[in-house]
Amino acid sequence: MGFFDWFSRQPAEAGDNSAQASEEPAVPPWSMTPTHAAMTSADLMDFMRGGETASGEYVTTSKALENMALLRCVSLISESIGMLPLNLTIRGEEKAYAVDHPLYRVLKRRPNEFQGPYKFKSTMQLRALIHGNAYARVIWRGNTVVRLIPLDSRKVTPKMNDDFTVRYEVQRPDGSVVTLAARDIFHLADLAPDEHGLIGLSRVDKARESIGLSLQAQKAAARIFKNGVMAGGALSYPNKLNTQQIENIQNSLQARYAGADQAHKWMILEDGIKAEKWANTANDSQLQEGRNHQIEEIARAFGVPRPLLMMDDTSWGSGIEQLGIFFVQYGLQHWFDIWEDEVALKLLTEKESDLYAAKFNEHALLRGTLKDQADFFAKALGSGGSKPFMKQNEVRDRLDLPKSDDPAADSLESTLTRNANVPPATT
Incomplete structure (x- = not known):
């Protein structure tokens, strides 16, 4: 029970407060969605854990989300997970979608009454990146999953029972705590260094010093623009100028040389006036280098390549394809595995896990240029005399084209071989 729960907790009702696992709750599940009208114990603990970093910034x-590098990292990963299809497939050689299974609709069409699949997946992934854990209440109808309701990550605590089963303690908005069985909570956990590997670590928490330093550097740059002298140079005159002369020179400069249209025009100076341009100081350069370094540190924490944070000045050209592959393999693949494993563990029975598997379709992120795709699919269909390893309808499915009615479209026989077996037309 949290610190503030002691004041808001209502007298306990008679009976066990653990929820029934196999039935839909009498209270609408979205009633467990947290409110933010007042500070809760989770908010207080987040503030207390944040504390003051070595840079002096409270994070x-x-x-932390005010840092643009971090916001870009978590949004890039969350949006990528959200937009990729998560399909329930039938195990075996056919690799067909399990469209008749009720879970297929939940994952692919409607996870709950107020979110589509993109919003549900991206929301869960964002919370997993920020807090280290993301939770969703599993609503069952008998042995069938009918809804997945996201919960506030700060108000759910997983605990290990003496028999090595897991329970989840969920704090309701009224301060009461309900205990749920493991099958009732869909749990995405990042790297979990605790004793039983239950609670994922927060990357934001571990990168707190880098984030704090980056926020302080941003404030320092803002203070320079607000309070610093931003003049580009100075005009020096050997004699003393009166107020009217200074005003005339300023007006002349503003009228003749200010603005982008007047850039790089030559100035005509009289009476020994000399112009001196001010260059950037070493401190200015160090400030910019420091900000760039903190961006790199935050990118490392989330496994996002520098160019995807819009950092590099150089053009990658054709190398951008390899960069995308790198991001999928080392920035997203482990999250694919976490999602797929949790679906098998919580949303499918042990028997169903032998028949079905959840699978992300990452091919949308790995597509190359049109020329590269054409060359690959041509070879896959047996171009150049090689043995084909894809069917025409498989290629059409990869390209989101409708299935062909041609019987040969489901054959691995190449076009060249098929044409060679056709007898010549008689005249």
Whole structure:
């Protein structure tokens, strides 16, 4: 029970407060969605854990998201997970979609009454990246999953029972705590260094010092623009100028040389006036280098390549394809595995896990240029005399084209071989 729960907790009702696992709750599940009208114990603990970093910046979760590098990292990963299809497939050689299974509709069409699959997946992934854990209440109808309701990550605590089963303690908005069985919570956990590997670590928390330093550097740059002298140079005159002369020179410069249209025009100076341009100081360069270094540190924490943070000045050209492959393999693949394993563990029975598997379709992120795709699919269909390893309808499916009615479209026989077996037309 949290610190603030002691004041808001209502007298306990008679009976066990653990929820029934196999039935839909009498209270609408979205009633467990947290409110933010007042500070909760989770908010207080987030503030207390944040504390003051060595840079002097207090870093909480909401404060961390004000850093554009971190926001780009978590949004890039979350949006990528959200847009990729998560399909329930039938195990075996056919690799067909399990469209008749009720879970297929939940994952692919409607996870709950107020979210589509993109919003549900991206929301869960964002919370897993920020807090280290993302939770969703599993609503059952008998042995069938009918809904997945996201929960506030800060109000759910997984605990290990003496028999090595897991329970989840969920704090409701009224301060009461309900205990749920493991099958009732869909749990995405990042790297979990705790004793039983239950609670994922927060990358935002571990990168707190780098985030704090980056926020302080951003404030320092803002203070320079607000309070610093931003003049581009100076005009020096051997004699003393009166107020009217200074004003005349300023007006002349503004009228003749200010603005982008007047850039690089030559100035005509009289009476010994000399112009001196001010260059950037070493401190200015160090400030910019420091900000760039902190961006790299935050990118490392989330496994996002520098160019995807819009950092590099150089053009990658054809290398951008390899960069995308790198991001999928080392920035997204482990999250694919976490999602797929949790679906098998929580949303399918042990018997069903032998028949079905959840699978992300990452091919949308790995597509190359049109020329590269054409060359690959041509070879896959047996171009150049090689043995084909894809059927025409498989290629059409990869390209989101409708299935062909041609019987040969489901054959591995190449076009050249098929044409060679056709007898010549008689005249």
